Amino acid sequence: MAGINLTNSVPSTFILTGIPGLEAEHLCISIPFAIFYFIGMLGNFTLLFVVGKEQTLHKPMYLLLCMLALTDIGTTTSIMPKALCIFWFNLKDITVGGCLTQMFFLYMSSIMQSAILVIMAFDRYVAICSPLRYTTILTNGRIAKLVLLGFLRAVLFSLPMPLLLSRLPFCANRIIPTTFCEHVAVAKMSCGDITDNKTYGLVTIFLVTGSDLMLIALSYGLIIRAILRISSKKAHQKAINTCTAHISVMLMYYTPGLFSNLTHRFGQGIAPYIHIILSNLYLLLPPMLNPIIYGVKSKELRDKVGKYTCRS
Template identity: 65%
Template sequence: MVTSELIPETATRRHPPGVLSISKVDLHIDDIMAALNFTQSDPSTFILMGIPGMEDVHIWISIPYSTSYIFCLLGNFMVLFVVSKEETLQKPMYLLICMLALTDITKSSTIVPKALCIFWFNLKGITMGGCLTQIFFIHSVNFVQSGVLMLMAIDRYVAICNPLRYPTILTNARVVTLGLACLVRALLFMVPLPLTLSRLPFCDNRIIPQIQCEHMLLAMISCGDISFNRTYSFVIPFLLMGSDLMLIVLSYGLIIRAILRISSKRAHQKALNTCTIHICVLVTFYTPVLFTILTIRFIGDITSYGLIILSALYHLVPPVLNPIIYGVKTQELSDKVGKYTCRR
């Protein structure tokens, strides 16, 4: 997420050159000195500290982290494989599920390998190009995923409110075109982000208290003017995700109205079941973001490592849960996955 609300006030306070600011968590002196020596020898490199204050348990944190990543890859690749092999599944609903699986794989693969290098081998250095690439892909994928979830809501609306015209309104070609439009939208809005960050001057402090590069954290350690970055980090999520959420809410409002007009209880249940899966995915995607923003805004006190762990869960837990949710709740997909797994 490109949002300044995800960073505590103390972590976003700018300091003069040469002064370290690592939020509320005091880092170990040895780690700080090692980082400073490294940045002095290679001024083009930044230091990702992992989870500040929890360096001693990095190896233990890596166990559930790497395990979740393996399950993420297995689950999402299985969905892609089964849909590609089964012609009966090659229809709009499952094409959207495949798009969601691709975003989950891309997002987790952008973050987890570098995080595991930090946890396992203490390889904390990352180049400016590597950092900007991470930021670009993380935020672009988040916006693509938001767009795909919006398309899923429209898909459910058409399937329930206009089922007879569903095959003509949402064809496979049209769904692919809309998915590509979501991708182009995200890329166009994210291109200015690495460009503006690359032009910022960086002084002595090149330590990033995170497991991955974050837009505002990188901007905050700069000794230049970051007013554009602050504005951009607020306007773009509001514009893109806000519009997606409005369309999702509108779609479900129309779906609820259509369901209430149905007299048959069995039809009620069938219509609700078609929406349950999508609602579960919406909850796993949007809840961590809203929780973080509300916690910081109304409580105003959350530890740095708490934010980092929450950020890690946000980028890893939904990609693990999404294939499980669809595998359990979608009977047709579940049967096909069971056929291939039993065969093996």
């Protein structure tokens, strides 16, 4: 990414302002942001450690949780260290290459996370609708292939964003009024036509998120149909319980994500600092809550975590 040359007279660095209008409150704002970030990192690294150490957890469900944890770590780490440097040390400069690299990894992690949620929905569908064939349908090898396919899709959809920006004239404007290099925010600095950038951003949202939501809706439609056919109330409740964690994580990811992206593009009447705070919280809260939700809902995982954390 650092080797991409921007056209015209673009300076070697951009300036990330943080949260415009709330500069005096940066230190106070940084406290919850830092807490959310460190709790999220602790939870996700704990999940990775426990699943890695426990052979009994080397199953598709827990391997997918590890992949979700990796995307959570990638998403928050791509933005929070720089944001905290802005809040704590007023280090606002970021190189052009660093900005484009941050953007690429941010979007790649986010798109990859959406793919993992789709695979997890398929995992729940097989577990409920074809439980006797679960181990033959969802082998670790098949999960690895699905994850690799999701990774390739994430790279292919993320790479055009910095490439499109590399074609824009920036006319020496280098102030980005946010805490991280968001695609449209950087594009708006240009003095050229950014129609292609806006169009590609919207196409990516609706094509990637839209197709993923359709696949998830299809999976849960089939799951609901299977649950309604279950006569035993106990089995009915058990089937619902197997899906609640995934549904919670899914709602936390897609609902604020769509709201944040759409209001950033169309919510002209909303104060800029609201957009920025919402964008940061959207990227911080799910990674913090995901391991907690699965730790609470999965007794097997909870017991294994307790085995290591409660050692004397």
